Amino acid sequence: xxxxxxxxxxxxxxxxxxxxxxxxxxxxxxxxxxxxxxxxxxxxxxxxxxxxxxxxxxxxxxxxxxxxxxxxxxxxxxxxxxxxxxxxxxxxxxxxxxxxxxxxxxxxxxxxxxxxxxxxxxxxxxxxxxxxxxxxxxxxxxxxxxxxxxxxxxxxxxxxxxxxxxxxxxxxxxxxxxxxxxxxxxxxxxxxxxxxxxxxxxxxxxxxxxxxxxxxxxxxxxxxxxxxxxxxxxxxxxxxxxxxxxxxxxxxxxxxxxxxxxxxxxxxxxxxxxxxxxxxxxxxxxxxxxxxxxxxxxxxxxxxxxxxxxxxxxxxxxxxxxx
Numbered sequence: 001x002x003x004x005x006x007x008x009x010x011x012x013x014x015x016x017x018x019x020x021x022x023x024x025x026x027x028x029x030x031x032x033x034x035x036x037x038x039x040x041x042x043x044x045x046x047x048x049x050x051x052x053x054x055x056x057x058x059x060x061x062x063x064x065x066x067x068x069x070x071x072x073x074x075x076x077x078x079x080x081x082x083x084x085x086x087x088x089x090x091x092x093x094x095x096x097x098x099x100x101x102x103x104x105x106x107x108x109x110x111x112x113x114x115x116x117x118x119x120x121x122x123x124x125x126x127x128x129x130x131x132x133x134x135x136x137x138x139x140x141x142x143x144x145x146x147x148x149x150x151x152x153x154x155x156x157x158x159x160x161x162x163x164x165x166x167x168x169x170x171x172x173x174x175x176x177x178x179x180x181x182x183x184x185x186x187x188x189x190x191x192x193x194x195x196x197x198x199x200x201x202x203x204x205x206x207x208x209x210x211x212x213x214x215x216x217x218x219x220x221x222x223x224x225x226x227x228x229x230x231x232x233x234x235x236x237x238x239x240x241x242x243x244x245x246x247x248x249x250x251x252x253x254x255x256x257x258x259x260x261x262x263x264x265x266x267x268x269x270x271x272x273x274x275x276x277x278x279x280x281x282x283x284x285x286x287x288x289x290x291x292x293x294x295x296x297x298x299x300x301x302x303x304x305x306x307x308x309x310x311x312x313x314x315x316x317x318x319x320x321x322x323x
Contacts (some may be wrong), residue, residue, distance in 0.1 A: 010038065012128075049285060077096075081094065095230055118289040128201040133191060150181040168222055184204060187213075207278070296322065
């Protein structure tokens with residue numbers, strides 16, 4: 001299992017591990033609650049717009065009202081967060097569906113708890129896109145053959161999305177040269193020519209656009225209509241030992257998602273508390289959707305593409321994985 005978790009992390013688990021240190025196990029149940037009856041739970045997140053509802057919900061008291069306090073630690077991607085949750089360093093985590101399906105297909109004990117984030121479903125107006133430098137001769141995903149394209153985690157959801165955009169444009173995705181790069185490093189790498197294109201999500205997408213970058217595909221839209229991109233999850237052990245904490249986390253997060261969907265200005269404001277994006281750029285950010293429930297049909301489409309790209313040794317069991 002240790003070897004398997006290390007593989008899932010693809011090296012970037014070090015980001016999460018060094019940031020959170022030893023938590024002394026994952027049982028943040030009511031018996032471990034701090035004074036006042038509040039249970040502190042550690043949550044692994046990525047410093048992107050997707051997780052704004054969690055920060056906003058904490059501010060608004062949605063978690064506090066249910067006796068929860070969130071302690072959030074950032075990592076480069078969902079693949080780094082999965083081992084943190086399973087090992088007990090985090091009680092909950094935010095991860096894209098591909099990372100969770102890869103883990104579940106390899107019998108890593110993960111369980112989605114509540115929806116995380118979804119694509120807007122509108123090409124050219126989504127929170128994730130393939131972008132190229134200002135003045136680049138690349139006009140279509142088909143032209144990414146033989147080019148260096150940055151994704152935040154190799155063999156994961158954004159690579160799958162780019163591959164699908166290339167396919168739909170008539171290209172051969174096997175000829176794309178994928179490189180792994182954190183989202184916040186992509187704008188500079190694109191600008192100085194280290195890479196030919198980047199699959200970026202907000203707020204990095206607004207940053208590259210502010211540098212004059214051009215969007216050539218809305219890859220998450222290409223995967224499936226109204227794609228469920230990510231969910232919040234826990235370990236099956238933690239869910240079994242702490243069902244009440246999981247229930248309260250689910251309810252508070254659901255309330256936070258609904259609030260974020262209805263208050264875009266407050267979402268933009270809270271993003272400044274955990275990213276370094278300038279206010280002027282933040283105003284240009286395209287917000288995702290935060291529906292209450294995962295879109296199973298879109299997850300099944302993502303699963304089929306993952307199988308096509310060889311990401312799963314065996315098919316993931318969505319009935320076991322999804323809430």
